[in-house]
Amino acid sequence: MYRVSRYRPLLLTLLVMVGGTLLAGLVAGRYAQQRALAAESTQVRRQLDLYAQTLQQRIDRFGTLPQVMALDPDLQQALRLPLDDAERHRLNLKLQQANNVTRASTLTLIDRHGVAVAASNWDQPTTNVGEDYSYRPYFQQAMEKGSGRFYGIGMTTAVPGYFLSQAIHDTDGSVLGVIAIKIELRALEQEWLQSPDIVMASDAHDVVFLSNHDDWRYRLLRPLAPAERREMLATRQYADRSLQPLRSRTLNLLEDGGRMVRLEQPSLPRPVLWQTYVLIDPHWKLHLLHDAGASAAVGRSTALAAGGIWLALCFLTLFVQQRRRLASHRQRSRLELEAVLQQHAQELRTAQDGILQAAQQADSGLARSLAHLPQGVVVIDSEQRLVAWNARYLELFRFPPDLIQVGRPIADAFRFNARRGLLGPGPIEEAIERRLNHLRSGRPHMRESEKDDGTVLEIRGNPLPDGGFVTSYADITAYKNTARELRSLADALEHRVAERTRDLDEARREAERANRYKSRFVASAVHDLLQPLNAARMFVSVLRGKLSGDARELSEHVDAALAAQDSILNSLLDISRLESGTLQTHVHAFALSPLLETLAREFGIAAQSRGLQLDWVDTRAVVISDEALLRRILQNFLSNALRYTPRGRVLIGCRRVGDQLRIEVHDQGPGIPESLQGEIFEEFRRLDDGVDQERGAGLGLAIVERIGRLLGHRISLRSTLGQGSVFAVTVALGDAAAIPAPAPAPVAPVDAGDDSPLRQCRVWSIDDDPRVCAATRALLERWGCVVELADGPQAALEIASTFNVPQLLLLDVRMGQWHGPDLYEHLCELWQARPPVILVTAERDDALKAHAAENGWGFLSKPVRPPALRALMTQLLVRHRA
Known part of the structure; x- marks a missing residue:
């Protein structure tokens, strides 16, 4: 127990x-x-x-292409009357040329009976001409509703694609036929191959028709109803493809709609994360299967x-x-030791009195009075001869019995100890003489001595009135060991603190490296995303100039959507530059009034379109800040104020606070709860009560917070639910005398209408993205330019010579192994001339922009706004000719 x-x-x-x-x-x-x-x-x-x-x-x-082609008079005329061979050949060539420009798969003209009368692939063995497509849904939808969409496998080409169709109407409103365009989506599967995950797309019947893995294509995500099978057989949507079921078992559901599943056919070794995205138009679903290991x-x-x-x-x-x-335990030991020392001190004082008596009465045998003392004690007379001692003294030094005798010189005891090394290094006689001289001097002393066996003695000596000397030897070994243990513990703790400090420094350096990697990744990703966005905006600009009515309004909506995406990407890039510390600042004194006036004029138009009133209060204040970055802060404040104010007014003004100025933006929105006021300055945080079509990405206030931190400006917020909010930035006041005098404004060139410098101007456009080259060519030709080259750097080097020097060069900066300014120098050697050049780049590099300004080059950031490009081209040409 x-x-x-x-x-x-x-x-x-x-x-x-x-x-x-x-x-x-x-x-x-x-x-x-x-x-x-x-x-x-x-x-x-x-x-x-x-x-x-x-x-x-x-x-x-390609969404608007069928609508545009349906308005072509040649296609309408071809459907009204029978075609002869020459007219059919001319129509085939026209469709083939249009298809080469749009880079679709096929363009097919179908009459009201469903028979293809012309096609862009008329010269191919698998031509569509003469085929009956009346059973295809996209033809039936266009005949009934005016337009149609359908994904299926081509019956003549056996190539799958997405068909877009548009009815062609006669002047009386009757349907003459249908123009159909086929888009191949297999390029998407090639892009998906770069992902380690499984990516699939399924149609409205939950049939997988696109995938980056062959085993997953043409799989059924659910059993087909009999009516669905009959419909697919009638439309021959997937031809003779065998549709196999995809068997899976759901393990658990996630809060965001994802689910963990076990794939049984085709089988996967581990459970995967299955996410689905539903497309509204067309009614498809995108699926991504991610290994959650x-x-x-x-x-x-x-x-x-x-x-x-x-x-x-x-x-x-x-x-x-x-x-x-x-x-x-040590505390108790210390207290006990102190008590023992006090007791020993008391005993020592008592012993000293006894020693004096023993010294005077040594011949009477009174030395026995020293026996009770815990210390070793020895008494000598004025001639350094032994008078008295106790047993503890003999025990400590282990003297032989015949050595310690009354009347014997103390030098003999010293010599005996010296031969055993107890008096330290050096000559023995010198050590003995030093101790004898000290005894003769009659001075009291106290010291510590450590023996070979580790015993530590505390030695105290005091003179006697008649010239003798008494010395006591106390064993303090235990006390010294305790002190050494305390010192060892302190050293161990200091070592452990140093180790923890090194670990924390390493963790901090690792976090800094991860942050730099993230910033580089975001900057690179945004650069790659801006390339296709630049091409898209140029294509839209060209298309908008050729359309009118509803089609032009639709293209404007597309341009607005691309502009919104451009804003989001630029915001991401700004956050990356702010976090990585690469954003350069130019802090100086400037008048605040022109900045407020410009912002009020820009945002006043947007406020009127929303039925709001934007007021501003003028000021004569001079502030010290970076004018461009302060403008960015106030733009975000005003944008948020307009977005979250359904009715009423927005006010921008400033208040003096000591030697600082607080610039405030007041709105009459719904207000922000106190619990959310700290979160809205984080990335991708936004409130849910703004205007639906104006919802941002939640990056504006995050950029504001970082710019304020970079410039040392305080960002503040006051808000009351139901009454509105006040966003403010506090900046330092400056001296008006520190503002430099404004430079004279350059005289703008006069545009002489048809005599514009761009007309018949020979232009080269060099970019490694074929889509950007095609979009740039279309835009420049619309302005009347002669585009001699719109291709990559290798093609430019191959044809460059002194006989084809362009009048203007549009040049990308980052093109694989080529850097734009270096390529320009190589081309100038081949041309033996230096034509004006505009750097068109997705790089947000202030050093590159400054380099372009030093050399007199133009500089535009992608995605390029066509009006800005045209103005800069005109300015460079006029300046170069002058």
Whole structure:
């Protein structure tokens, strides 16, 4: 029974440590796995959104083409009357030329009976001409509703594609026929191959028709109803393809709509995360199957870390308890030692009195009075001869019995100790003489001496009135050992603190490296996204100039959507530059009034379009800041104020606060709850009560917060629910005398209408993106330019010579192995001339912009606004001719 009770605390401690380790690992691992899985699901959702945007953009790129071609008089005339061979050949060539420009798969003209009368692939073995397409849904939809859309496998080409159709009407409103365009989407599958995940697209019947893995294509996500099978057989949507079921089992559902599934056919070794994105038009679904093994690894690592932390805490607790017990024990020992020392001191004082008597009565045998003392004591007379001693003195130095005798010189005892090394290094006689001289001097002394066996003695000496000397030897070894242990503990704690400091420094450096990597990744990703966006905006600009009415309004909506995407990408790039510290600032004194007036004029038009009133209060204040970055802060304030104010007015003004100025933007919106006022300055945080069609990406206030931190400006917010909000930025006041005099404004060239410098101007456009080249060529030719080259850097180097020097060069900067300014120098050597050049780039590099300004080059950032490009081209040509 005694043994069980003795080991019970140890068993309980082991149980708490092992049980706590398992429980902490289980809870922390499961929590970390769920968090990691949620983060992966969010990342997969964003990736799926990008795939959906890419698919939607590819379809929208050709969305208006059938409508435009349906207005072609040649196509209408071809459907009114029978065609002879010459007219049919001319019509085929026209469709072929249009198809080469638009880069679609095929263009097909179908009469009201469903028979193809002309097609862009008229010269191919698998031509559509003469084929009956009356059973195809896109033909039937166009005949009934005016337009149609359908995805299926081509019956003549056996190539799958997405068909867009538009009815062609006669002047009396009757339907003459249908123009159909086929878009091949197989290029998307090639892009998806770069992803390690499985990407699929399914139609309204839940049939997978696109995938980056062949085994997953033409799979059924659910059983088909009999009516659906009959419809697919009638339309021959997937021809003779065999549709196999895709069997899966859902393991659990996530909060954002994702789910963990086990794939049985086709089979996968591990469960995967399945996310689905629903496209509204067309009614398709995009699916992404992501291997979630990383989240399980995170869970396992976190479980091990949590278990290790729990064990470390347990050991730390045991260590602290042990330290407390040891400290308590040392405290008790110290108190006991102090009590013993006090007792010894008292005894020593008593002994000294006895020693004096013993010294005077040594011949009477009174030395026995020293026997009770704990210290070793020896008494000598004025001639350094032994008078009295006690047993403790003999015990400490282990003298032989015949050495210590009354009347014997103390030098003999010193010599005996010196031969044993107790008097230290050096000649023996010199050490003895030093001690004898000290005794003769009659001065009291106290010192410590350590023997070979580790014993530490405290030696105290005091003179006697008659010229003798008494010396006591106290053993203080235990006290010295305790002091050494305390010093060792202090050294160990200092070493542990130094180790923890090094670990924290390494963790900080790792976090800084991760932050730099993230910033470089965002900057690179935004650069790559701006390339196709630049081409899209140029195509839209060309298309808008050729359309009118509803079609022109539709193109303006597309341009507005692209502008919104441009704003989001630029915001992401600004955040990346702010976080990486590459954004340069130019802080100086400037008058605030022109900036407020410009903002009021720009945002006043937007306010009127929303039925709001924008007021501003003029000021004569001079502030010290970066004018461009301060303008960016106020633009975001005004944009948010207009977005979240359904009715009423918005006011921008300023207040003096000591030697600073607070610029405020007041709105009459719904207000912001106090619990959300700190979160709205984070990325992708936005309120849900703004105007639906004006919802931003949630980056504006995050950029404001970072710019304010960079410039040292305080950003503040006051808001009352139901009454509105006040956003403010506080800047330092400056001196008007510090403002430099404004430079004279350059005289703008006069545009002489048809005599514009762009007309018949020979232009080269060099870019490594074929879409940008095609869009630039179309835009420049619309302005009357002669585009001699719109291709990549290698093609430019191959044809450049002194006989084809362009009058103007549009040049990208980052083109694979080529850097734009370096390529320009190579071309100038081949041309033996230096034509004016405009750098058109997605790089947001202030150093590059400054380099262009020093050389007199133009500089535009992608995506390019066509009016800005045209103005800069005109300015460079006029200046070059002058």
